[in-house]
Amino acid sequence: MTGRDWNERSVAMGEFVYPYYFGAGCLERITSAMAGYDTDQFVVVTDDHVLALHGEAFLSGLRRHAPVQVLSLPPGDAMKSVLHLNSHLEKAIGAGATRRSVVVAFGGGVVGNLAGLTAATLYRGIRLVHVPTTTIAAMDSVLSLKQTVNSGHGKNHIGTYHAPEAVYLDVDLLRTLDDKQLRSGLCEAAKNCLAIRPEALPVLRTRLAGGNLSSPDVLLWLLEESLTAKSSVTGDDAREQRSGLVLEYGHTVGHAVEMEDRRRRGTDGLSHGEAVMLGMLAAARISRGIGGLDDRAVAEHDELAHHLGVSPKLPDAVTPEAVMDVVRVDNKRGYLPVSGEEAAMVLLRELGHPYGSRDLPLTAVSLEAVKDVVTDMVRVPEPWHGSGAS
Ligand SMILES: NC(=O)c1ccc[n+]([C@@H]2O[C@H](COP(=O)([O-])OP(=O)(O)OC[C@H]3O[C@@H](n4cnc5c(N)ncnc54)[C@H](O)[C@@H]3O)[C@@H](O)[C@H]2O)c1
Missing domain, CATH: 3.40.50.1970 (Rossmann fold)
Incomplete structure (x- = not known):
């Protein structure tokens, strides 16, 4: 307690x-x-x-x-x-x-x-x-x-x-913390629920919809939730090179967008968490494209993102080409043999269940498929209200 x-x-x-x-x-x-x-x-x-x-x-x-x-x-x-x-x-x-x-x-x-x-x-x-x-x-x-x-x-x-x-x-x-920074860590908490503990999603949704995210009670609940989720995958993987790799969910495109956005807009760019949330929105769409997540699971991502103030729109300062240049040198290369035309990514086949195995929750994705989704993210209208979770 x-x-x-x-x-x-x-x-x-x-x-x-x-x-x-x-x-x-x-x-x-x-x-x-x-x-x-x-x-x-x-x-x-x-x-x-x-x-x-x-x-x-x-x-x-x-x-x-x-x-x-x-x-x-x-x-x-x-x-x-x-x-x-x-x-x-x-x-x-x-x-x-x-x-x-x-x-x-x-x-x-x-x-x-x-x-x-x-x-x-x-x-x-x-x-x-x-x-x-x-x-x-x-x-x-x-x-x-x-x-x-x-x-x-x-x-x-x-x-x-x-x-x-x-x-x-x-x-x-x-x-x-300003609102943007406060929500940044909450995006990572959302990641833990989507990729590891979908059973916590209903409470998370209620907490996010209730506002007042800076109250000690909300923050302490989120901390407990993060401790539970993370320790379930790192307890026997201190280096996060096997089961802990699932924590990289959203990070392939997310890191690339974060890096490129910061390069151009400095601290006005997306926070780390916002970039990871955007990366999860990309990963969900890529998964749907290969027959993994269904529309409802993608909408679940979108609903959380909406509550967290993140839309699947690439920041204006960032081009898909620049994102892809960073995706190509993503630091998960080497865990999984991939060709020069592929990236190793954490993708969910359903909420809480990544492709691959527990010990290697990675899958090879064609760079073309990643680029298509990232390119679509240029055209998202603002304001965006999610794709309509049911
Ligand atoms: N496994 C890991 O090691 C791991 C996991 C997640 C993120 N990260 C790294 O963490 C970094 C992002 O973390 P971050 O978002 O905390 O970045 P940060 O440390 O840059 O902090 C963000 C901003 O918040 C300000 N700030 C810090 N505490 C504050 C407070 N109490 N009140 C008001 N402002 C405050 C900082 O001055 C800064 O401007 C990235 O580099 C990411 O790669 C590492």
């Missing part, structure tokens, strides 16, 4: 098990709990926006227990680069970080990934703690050992796996 104040769940990723503490209004309890790390310094990796909003409250609590070094950069996916990783490592070492230091990821998924890779590579691996401040980070990226930065060719091409010591979430920190 989830209480408001302080809860603990275990996250199991293969042989790695770590605690996830969460509640509402528990920031002070979080910094007190972190006093338990016998550390010579906390290396807090964050971004300038999070620092301005919540830095004082968090850092003042942390400073009571050990010296704090802050590594902050302007927000945005551009932070996930080898250049910034190198700069963080050099600064951390220069300011006296040792093997006893603890890297604290204080921010969204971008910060978490860069902090994770900083912790994984500093002295060949030091302790990492996540304090997520976005819905994406809280419900998705901290439930993963993947720590990555982008290459010049695509997203998440460079990285490794590194388990955190623990995750600490105060959902009150999420109150300052």
Whole structure:
């Protein structure tokens, strides 16, 4: 049973098990709990926006227990680069970080990934703690050992796996998220329901239709749901290279659109979750095209997307050709033998059931079929009200 104040769940990723503490209004309890790390310094990796909003409250609590070094950069996916990783490592070492230091990821998924890779590579691996401040980070990226930065060719091409010591979430920190960022993580929660736990869809639909998505009760329910869904596929797949690959649902087209949109519109582009939702709308249509999902299942996708404010329209700044250039170098290449004319994708044959096997939920899709669907996404009229779920 989830209480408001302080809860603990275990996250199991293969042989790695770590605690996830969460509640509402528990920031002070979080910094007190972190006093338990016998550390010579906390290396807090964050971004300038999070620092301005919540830095004082968090850092003042942390400073009571050990010296704090802050590594902050302007927000945005551009932070996930080898250049910034190198700069963080050099600064951390220069300011006296040792093997006893603890890297604290204080921010969204971008910060978490860069902090994770900083912790994984500093002295060949030091302790990492996540304090997520976005819905994406809280419900998705901290439930993963993947720590990555982008290459010049695509997203998440460079990285490794590194388990955190623990995750600490105060959902009150999420109150300052704008609507777009709040909904971003909820799109990932929708992904979990569509691809893994369709039995949770009726409650999700009711929650989304009810509005007030930032209330602690809604966020705590969504967090519990994400913990259940993710652990059901990562419990014996810490590296998300077998059953956990289903979590990549919507990510092939989604990542490509996200990357191209951000390249052109910067932080005005789609959020990660919105891009993944758009990617799921594409995947649902591709699946229907090969005789998988029926109209009703596609409409189920559309209805959730509609509640989450995402339409199957490609952002004006992004062309199908640009999307396809990124799809061609998608980071799922190599899991499944595919020809130069195909992409390896997670596609559902029915809700909760991907094509392929539990251990390899991927299927080879012709790039032509992907391009046809992506090209259709240029012509979607605005405003869009979904394809009419019954
Ligand atoms: N398995 C994984 O490792 C995994 C899973 C999902 C996503 N990701 C990665 O996560 C990234 C997306 O995460 P994100 O959407 O959290 O991005 P983000 O970290 O860039 O945060 C989005 C924006 O929200 C702002 N922000 C953060 N906390 C805030 C708060 N409490 N109030 C107001 N504003 C706040 C940030 O400053 C930023 O501008 C992508 O790079 C994606 O690849 C990784």
